[in-house]
Amino acid sequence: MGRAPCCDKNGLKKGPWTPEEDQKLVDYIQQNGYGNWRTLPKNAGLQRCGKSCRLRWTNYLRPDIKRGRFSFEEEETIIQLHSILGNKWSAIAARLPGRTDNEIKNYWNTHIRKRLLRMGIDPVTHSPRLDLLDLSSILTSNLYNNPGSDSHMANISRLLAMHSSSGSINPELLRIATSLVHDPVGNYYAPAQLDPLDPTRMIPDQVLTQHHSLSQIQALQQQMAGYGSTGQVHIAESNLSDDHRDIAQDYVPMMPFNGFYNHGSEQSALTMPAEQSSSAAFRPPNAQNFSMNSVMSTPSSSPTHFKKSHSSSNVYINSSCTSTEDERDNHTTSNSAAADNCSNLMMMMKFEMPEIFDVSEFIY
DNA sequence: AACAATCTCAACCGCAACCGT
């Protein structure tokens, strides 16, 4: 393995080291110590340049090097330090005993960086990628702040048009995004108070009372009552009567999004309990830092299933990752409902763009 | 089994910082 030698100037050997060369280098350094890398290869009887010897020693032969897979803690530390130090691999390595800068750099590029990208997080800034976040950020802004303002509506219209014309997002996703801020006749309504333990509470009352009869609502609520009893939200169109399918279209299923959550500037992500990570709401986009836990391979906080039929308008979500009572309770608070709606949207985007959001990547 | 695609990681390269003269 390794890069092939590009030249062989000065008669010095390049390329992969042989066991014999390794032994020579180790023997010499054990007897004489290292330093003065320029003269070392000659003294050690190696046909290598000093630079190559130094690299071989520091990255491979050093006795205190820890080999093998990075632990969860090491991975967390790397991400946290990278968010502070950037690509200062040597500085990061200095805080990870037994790991070399080269090893950390490789691990970052082959594992962590890809994972962050698929989460929609910019691996350079550790912030959400703006191209993916525009939609949810504007939605969040509207839901929290000034729902009726023309400028916000214009932003959303422009954004939805942009995403729609790009063809990269399922039209239904756009419909759901639109439904977050518009009722069927274009009026804004507040996000529904969502409760996975009580699916009937997912009905946005304003819409229902405006556009559907009370009997329709009651019948739908009865049909819905059987679903979502085990943390699973399942709205199957085939199980609804014809009269109520259009109402179901207005529903936004609840799915906590575990990808992003806030942590205070003084609070280390390393100390944040997993329960918090799995229940935290989506963070507004002006936030600069995201917790490491959100991108770690934490089984307890990883979405294990997210399935949505492409061939119909069914919405089927298994939210088993938030199946504990404590976690569910966190989602019943009204002040998180709006953020949860955006979280739902982000989860759906995650499903729609697997090349960016790869859920399976987070599960060991 | 054969081939292609993708991933991994040891090693190279170029540059900047450092140090002694």
Next chain:
DNA sequence: GACGGTTGCGGTTGAGATTGT
């Protein structure tokens, strides 16, 4: 301060390993 040599760092490469078809 200028210069040259040395060291260290970060980006990149590409052979071999692994996985998928």
